[in-house]
Amino acid sequence: MNASETPERIVVVGASLAGLRAAEALRDEGFTGELTLIGDEPHAPYDRPPLSKAVLSGWLTTDHTELPRVRDIAARWLLGTSATGLDLRARRVELADGRQVAYDRLLIATGTRARPWPQQQGGTLHGVHVLRTRDDADRLRTALAAGPGRVLVIGAGFTGGEVASVCRDLGLEVTVVHRGDAPLASALGGVVGRAATGWYRDAGVDLRLGTTVRALEGDARGRLRRALLSDGTVVEAEVALVAAGAMANTGWLAGFGLAADAHGVACDHTCRALADDGTPRADVFVAGDVARWPHPLYPGQLLRLDHWDNAVAQARTAAHNMTRPPHDHRAHRPLPAFWSNQFGVNLKCLGLPSLADQVVVTQGSLDEHRFVAAYGHRGRLIAAVAADSPRVLDGYASLIEAGAPFPPELNATDGPDRLLPLDAGFAHRPAPVPDRPTVPSIPPAPSLRSVPAGHE
Amino acid sequence: MTTTTQQHTASDLFAQALRYENRADPYPYFAQLCRRPVVPEENGTWLVSGYHEISRLLRDPRVSADRRRPEEEQPIRKSLLVEDAPRHDQLRHQVTEQFVPRIMGLRDHIDGLVTGLLDAHTSQRPGQLDVVGDLAYPLPVTLICELLGVPREDEPVFGSIARRLTRGLDPVETQTEDELRELREARGELVQYLEGLIADRQAAPADDLLSGLMFGQGSDAPMDPIDLRVTLALLLIAGHETTVNLIANGTLALLRHPDLLARLRAEPDLVTPLVEEVLRYDPPVQMSGRSTLADIDLGGTTIPKGSRVRLLLAAGNRDPRRFSDPDRFLPDRPGNAHLGFGGGIHYCIGATLARTEAQVALTALARRLASPRLVAAPPPYRENAILRGPDRLLVSFDRLTPDPRSV
Numbered sequence: 001m002n003a004s005e006t007p008e009r010i011v012v013v014g015a016s017l018a019g020l021r022a023a024e025a026l027r028d029e030g031f032t033g034e035l036t037l038i039g040d041e042p043h044a045p046y047d048r049p050p051l052s053k054a055v056l057s058g059w060l061t062t063d064h065t066e067l068p069r070v071r072d073i074a075a076r077w078l079l080g081t082s083a084t085g086l087d088l089r090a091r092r093v094e095l096a097d098g099r100q101v102a103y104d105r106l107l108i109a110t111g112t113r114a115r116p117w118p119q120q121q122g123g124t125l126h127g128v129h130v131l132r133t134r135d136d137a138d139r140l141r142t143a144l145a146a147g148p149g150r151v152l153v154i155g156a157g158f159t160g161g162e163v164a165s166v167c168r169d170l171g172l173e174v175t176v177v178h179r180g181d182a183p184l185a186s187a188l189g190g191v192v193g194r195a196a197t198g199w200y201r202d203a204g205v206d207l208r209l210g211t212t213v214r215a216l217e218g219d220a221r222g223r224l225r226r227a228l229l230s231d232g233t234v235v236e237a238e239v240a241l242v243a244a245g246a247m248a249n250t251g252w253l254a255g256f257g258l259a260a261d262a263h264g265v266a267c268d269h270t271c272r273a274l275a276d277d278g279t280p281r282a283d284v285f286v287a288g289d290v291a292r293w294p295h296p297l298y299p300g301q302l303l304r305l306d307h308w309d310n311a312v313a314q315a316r317t318a319a320h321n322m323t324r325p326p327h328d329h330r331a332h333r334p335l336p337a338f339w340s341n342q343f344g345v346n347l348k349c350l351g352l353p354s355l356a357d358q359v360v361v362t363q364g365s366l367d368e369h370r371f372v373a374a375y376g377h378r379g380r381l382i383a384a385v386a387a388d389s390p391r392v393l394d395g396y397a398s399l400i401e402a403g404a405p406f407p408p409e410l411n412a413t414d415g416p417d418r419l420l421p422l423d424a425g426f427a428h429r430p431a432p433v434p435d436r437p438t439v440p441s442i443p444p445a446p447s448l449r450s451v452p453a454g455h456e
Numbered sequence: 457m458t459t460t461t462q463q464h465t466a467s468d469l470f471a472q473a474l475r476y477e478n479r480a481d482p483y484p485y486f487a488q489l490c491r492r493p494v495v496p497e498e499n500g501t502w503l504v505s506g507y508h509e510i511s512r513l514l515r516d517p518r519v520s521a522d523r524r525r526p527e528e529e530q531p532i533r534k535s536l537l538v539e540d541a542p543r544h545d546q547l548r549h550q551v552t553e554q555f556v557p558r559i560m561g562l563r564d565h566i567d568g569l570v571t572g573l574l575d576a577h578t579s580q581r582p583g584q585l586d587v588v589g590d591l592a593y594p595l596p597v598t599l600i601c602e603l604l605g606v607p608r609e610d611e612p613v614f615g616s617i618a619r620r621l622t623r624g625l626d627p628v629e630t631q632t633e634d635e636l637r638e639l640r641e642a643r644g645e646l647v648q649y650l651e652g653l654i655a656d657r658q659a660a661p662a663d664d665l666l667s668g669l670m671f672g673q674g675s676d677a678p679m680d681p682i683d684l685r686v687t688l689a690l691l692l693i694a695g696h697e698t699t700v701n702l703i704a705n706g707t708l709a710l711l712r713h714p715d716l717l718a719r720l721r722a723e724p725d726l727v728t729p730l731v732e733e734v735l736r737y738d739p740p741v742q743m744s745g746r747s748t749l750a751d752i753d754l755g756g757t758t759i760p761k762g763s764r765v766r767l768l769l770a771a772g773n774r775d776p777r778r779f780s781d782p783d784r785f786l787p788d789r790p791g792n793a794h795l796g797f798g799g800g801i802h803y804c805i806g807a808t809l810a811r812t813e814a815q816v817a818l819t820a821l822a823r824r825l826a827s828p829r830l831v832a833a834p835p836p837y838r839e840n841a842i843l844r845g846p847d848r849l850l851v852s853f854d855r856l857t858p859d860p861r862s863v
């Protein structure tokens with residue numbers, strides 16, 4: 001069939017948040033044909049944000065994390081089997097078990113996986129964990145519940161901070177080793193990062209900044225015993241969490257004609273996947289953590305977001321466009337938004353702070369755990385982060401979208417008498433941003449700047 | 457010149473919407489106002505009637521909840537309704553910590569109260585019920601009294617005070633000299649009443665919200681006596697004068713849509729979206745006030761720093777740019793993010809309680825009233841324009857059956 005015709009078979013590869021919400025949205029859009037969801041995990045779609053919080057703390061077991069269903073989707077579920085290949089011409093997805101599934105429209109929503117610890121440096125030891133899936137969370141929860149003498153967390157990003165925070169709540173000793181000068185600094189900059197340093201230290205975390213792990217060492221039975229750090233010290237620990245970022249699940253697409261690489265699958269603003277010659281495919285779409293696309297607010301690069309809200313919104317846009325002719329397609333250009341909870345602080349973020357050159361506290365104060373920090377780039381407001389003020393932050397959305405002047409004149413009643421912008425304190429200066437949106441060069445080189453994965 | 461004409465028109469439309477003759481249906485005027493979502497009145501107050509514009513201002517850090525004119529009498533201490541961060545946040549936290557645990561798991565108790573109120577009118581013969589006086593008013597009053605620790609038998613005292621005070625929320629130009637004098641008297645009476653109550657509880661603490669605030673719990677320090685009185689007054693009036701309209705307006709919507717009444721009998725789950733649609737279509741709180749701390753641009757119109765702003769929630773709820781078929785009552789409408797409870801940091805603290813009360817009350821009416829009919833269409837309305845609702849809502853019925861679940 002032709003791409004402009006009504007699809008009869010839609011296949012969604014990836015049965016997590018984006019895949020499920022896309023399937024529901026397809027039915028909402030009136031798609032009545034055959035719908036197939038393919039997922040490599042055996043579980044029905046579940047929610048990931050609770051894994052690093054409520055599940056680890058023991059408040060929630062993973063069988064209670066299943067995603068609520070918005071509507072009946074009458075789909076064929078192929079769970080516990082991964083996609084291994086794609087035939088764009090024949091319009092078929094190949095599965096690990098040898099089956100082939102034909103489609104008229106394909107949605108790629110395979111997400112990301114946790115970056116593992118190198119095997120030769122102790123990655124295979126018992127007690128070394130990552131945290132991305134339900135099964136990961138069950139294993140880590142079991143390990144924490146056993147009461148280890150010390151937990152080592154490698155990386156003080158969002159996941160690392162959440163896990164370290166839960167460990168302290170559980171009364172466990174924690175050492176966090178972080179390459180940068182401050183926790184969260186690659187995503188939120190040095191100013192907020194220094195405030196976060198205080199949260200870690202106040203919670204009693206042994207925080208080692210500017211430090212890396214050289215190797216993990218085990219005993220004769222292959223159980224983790226210690227970590228050798230770059231400063232020459234040794235940390236004794238039976239449990240380690242490797243929180244070193246995420247990698248796109250694109251290996252199954254290699255060599256099949258799409259612009260996919262370790263950074264994700266490139267697509268256009270309407271979620272259409274790009275072929276490796278840079279032209280959009282009319283029959284293949286991308287949504288969620290695996291997608292990279294041009295966003296008018298962030299010209300000159302392809303954006304990839306590990307954000308819960310983005311997965312839902314992009315899934316809906318993709319579903320709409322999959323069932324409509326091109327003239328009826330919608331663009332996906334949400335304001336990035338994510339949140340995290342750690343050390344008793346609710347963090348919420350709008351926009352992309354990592355592109356900023358300056359930051360200013362507009363409400364509250366950094367010392368009080370309760371503040372809003374606004375981020376500017378070349379005199380324009382581009383992002384805002386709120387600590388323990390989630391409702392307040394909504395008010396910044398329209399200012400960011402409008403590119404309001406920075407520092408913003410708010411006169412907020414809980415703001416400082418005078419706004420004092422500081423250097424945002426990102427380790428790498430932002431790449432120059434052109435004045436006008438540019439079409440990214442295709443095939444995508446490694447991203448101009450890797451946009452730091454936010455969190456949920 | 458065009459601008460002047462528009463200003464006149466907007467002020468006129470707003471004045472029309474406030475006129476008592478139009479109390480039963482101010483919506484045609486709101487609809488006309490909504491065509492110019494952000495517009496100044498001649499007196500310098502800005503009228504905001506667009507959904508997106510209201511929504512933005514409710515969340516904008518450049519906006520203060522203090523809406524008084526500088527020449528107006530300043531209170532000793534602001535309640536959290538008109539207070540800004542950071543003091544607002546402290547007060548709100550103290551109230552939330554006390555309020556939220558007390559309203560959790562209240563549904564069965566509310567169900568019991570509703571059953572009791574309707575049992576008093578059970579009849580196998582045709583009869584009449586005043587839904588306001590017999591159900592919509594006594595239910596929230598009983599609940600807020602229980603929660604706060606205010607003696608229910610004092611209702612004649614504080615009920616009368618509350619009625620006079622809420623009229624005082626309306627635009628001052630719509631009030632008579634007598635009403636303004638009554639307002640001052642009512643304020644004095646309320647201070648006296650609450651101070652007496654606080655002194656009683658100081659001497660004999662109980663397990664209620666008043667005691668909780670007074671002595672402090674968890675991370676919160678005890679509330680000082682003035683904040684305590686101001687907060688108590690706010691909760692008592694909010695508990696008195698808002699939910700009553702939600703239940704009455706919901707009943708009115710059901711009586712005007714017999715198909716929905718029949719559906720609600722058959723599908724009790726319909727009540728959840730139905731109450732949300734009441735909050736959109738006929739909200740108990742019709743408008744809210746703010747002032748600007750900086751120049752604010754809204755889609756090309758700039759509200760200057762230092763302006764008073766009226767957010768016409770009831771108009772925004774029927775903004776055709778946000779809601780399709782805005783003047784139709786459609787409980788099934790998707791994405792009904794109405795402005796009925798406001799938004800941002802001042803979002804209604806009692807929203808969950810009000811929703812539960814309305815859901816339980818409307819379900820019970822649908823279940824127990826046989827062939828209900830509106831006696832007067834429209835029913836007589838109260839004077840109040842902001843906390844707007846029927847004064848009485850007489851409903852005639854063929855039977856008011858006993859609760860079928862208790863048989």
